[in-house]
Amino acid sequence: MPELPEVEVTRRRIAPLLVGRRISSVRTTRDSYFFLTKPASLKRNLVGRDIVDLGRRGKYLLAQLDDGKRLMMHLGMTGQLFSQDARSVRLLSASRRSSLSPAEQLRFEADEHTHLSLGFEDRGPRVFFRDVRKFGKVRLLRRGQSDPRLDKLGVDALEASGQQLFRLTRKRKIAIKNVLLEQSVIAGIGNIYADEGLFLAGIRPTRRASSLTRRSCEKLVESIQEVLLRSIESGGASISDFVAPDGRDGGYQDQRRVYARGGEPCPRCDAPIRRLVIGQRAAYFCPRCQG
DNA sequence: ATCTGTCCCTGGACGC
DNA sequence: TGCGTCCAGGGACAGA
Numbered sequence: 001m002p003e004l005p006e007v008e009v010t011r012r013r014i015a016p017l018l019v020g021r022r023i024s025s026v027r028t029t030r031d032s033y034f035f036l037t038k039p040a041s042l043k044r045n046l047v048g049r050d051i052v053d054l055g056r057r058g059k060y061l062l063a064q065l066d067d068g069k070r071l072m073m074h075l076g077m078t079g080q081l082f083s084q085d086a087r088s089v090r091l092l093s094a095s096r097r098s099s100l101s102p103a104e105q106l107r108f109e110a111d112e113h114t115h116l117s118l119g120f121e122d123r124g125p126r127v128f129f130r131d132v133r134k135f136g137k138v139r140l141l142r143r144g145q146s147d148p149r150l151d152k153l154g155v156d157a158l159e160a161s162g163q164q165l166f167r168l169t170r171k172r173k174i175a176i177k178n179v180l181l182e183q184s185v186i187a188g189i190g191n192i193y194a195d196e197g198l199f200l201a202g203i204r205p206t207r208r209a210s211s212l213t214r215r216s217c218e219k220l221v222e223s224i225q226e227v228l229l230r231s232i233e234s235g236g237a238s239i240s241d242f243v244a245p246d247g248r249d250g251g252y253q254d255q256r257r258v259y260a261r262g263g264e265p266c267p268r269c270d271a272p273i274r275r276l277v278i279g280q281r282a283a284y285f286c287p288r289c290q291g
Numbered sequence: 292a293t294c295t296g297t298c299c300c301t302g303g304a305c306g307c
Numbered sequence: 308t309g310c311g312t313c314c315a316g317g318g319a320c321a322g323a
Contacts (some may be wrong), residue, residue: 001316033299061316077316078301092300113301133300135317149318174294183318191316240303240315280296281316 002075004157005231005252006242007059010081014245015054017083017127018063018118022050025119027110034115034131035259036139036147042097045069045140046118058153058187063149068143072150076135078241084125086247090238091130132241157188157228162218169209169217176212177205178279180224189224190238195259195284197224204290205283206276230255258284 002010023046028039035042046065051062063071075081080091089097089107109126110117116138123241129138141147149270155164168185169176179185180194189197198205200223203216212220236242236250236266239260243249257267262275276283 003317074317076300076318095302131300132302133316135300137318172293178294181317279294282314 001077001190001192001237001239002079002191002242003059003190005193005228006236006250007056007061007075007188008232009229009236009244009250010075011054011056011061011290013154014081014083014127017125017245018051020051020056021278022121023047023118024121027117027119029112032134034134034136034138036137042116042138042140046071050111050224058156058183059190060150060153070141071138072137072147074137074149076131076133076137076227079129079131079136080135080241080243081127081129082243082245082247083127086243086245088243088247088249090241090249091247093132093140127245131155152184153187154183154185154186155187157186157193158225160186160221160225162214162221165221166214166217172209174209175206175278176203176209176220177283178281180208181281185222186224188228191281191283192239192256192259193224193227193231196227196257199258199285199290200224200227202290205278206283213233258286260284 026043028042031039034087050064050066051064051087055062059074061073065071086108087106092105097105110128112134114128114130118127128216139147165186169179177194177198180189195205197220201220203220231237231252234255235244235248237252238249239253258273261273262284264273266273266289269286269288271286271288273284274287
């Protein structure tokens with residue numbers, strides 16, 4: 001479940017394998033809704049281009065090309081962007097692993113989930129974009145062209161202020177947790193960091209958004225940023241599929257306080273962590289600490 | 292403008 | 308061992 005920290009860790013570690021290299025070959029799976037730009041068009045437009053920069057907005061990655069075009073990528077739920085040299089069991093399903101020898105498991109071969117594969121003129125390692133559930137997206141933007149998905153994004157979570165959150169929640173009657181998940185309000189927060197941030201701020205996820213005071217909004221944004229930064233430092237959260245571009249697991253899954261810890265004792269007060277479904281999504285919180 | 296429900300997808304966990 | 312069922316969830320979209 002790549003959220004801002006996982007996308008940022010991906011950006012930092014894949015950038016050295018993209019920026020400054022010239023694309024010489026593009027392989028894809030067959031067309032599907034994963035491709036906002038058709039595979040044939042991707043190939044046509046990418047081959048021969050240099051990548052000059054790799055940026056991030058919310059959970060989107062944007063690779064800047066030397067001709068002014070941009071490659072927009074979203075990792076969805078299970079997207080993995082990584083080097084051909086990466087080694088990780090997370091790059092192979094359990095059933096696939098079971099039919100391979102230990103030596104074979106160490107060599108990743110592009111499989112049916114590897115929707116985009118870039119080769120480079122320098123003949124160094126290829127870069128793969130793999131996504132089992134295909135909730136990810138890739139699109140080529142022409143020079144100066146934007147995408148409605150980017151246009152709708154709110155302020156990046158690392159740059160948000162409590163003041164902004166306060167203003168944007170005044171008319172919102174739904175649970176604060178659901179507002180945090182809206183990328184049009186603050187971009188980059190997903191289920192894990194919404195729960196973790198709310199825990200750190202001592203705010204119950206079901207709390208009606210408009211009932212938060214200015215002070216609570218400030219505390220909440222500070223808490224979310226603290227959690228996001230700590231996760232980036234630890235390499236992101238490898239709870240199910242996330243793996244860094246070099247094949248390393250993140251470390252934040254072990255630091256998490258409440259997310260996916262239903263029934264376990266609260267790290268602050270020992271009360272059992274509760275699990276609720278809010279807006280069709282699981283939410284974890286401490287019923288005692290989060291008043 | 293805001294909110295709710297549904298859908299896309301696949302692998303893994305779990306129960307029988 | 309194998310099969311069926313449920314769950315995970317980011318985001319687009321339709322309809323209230």
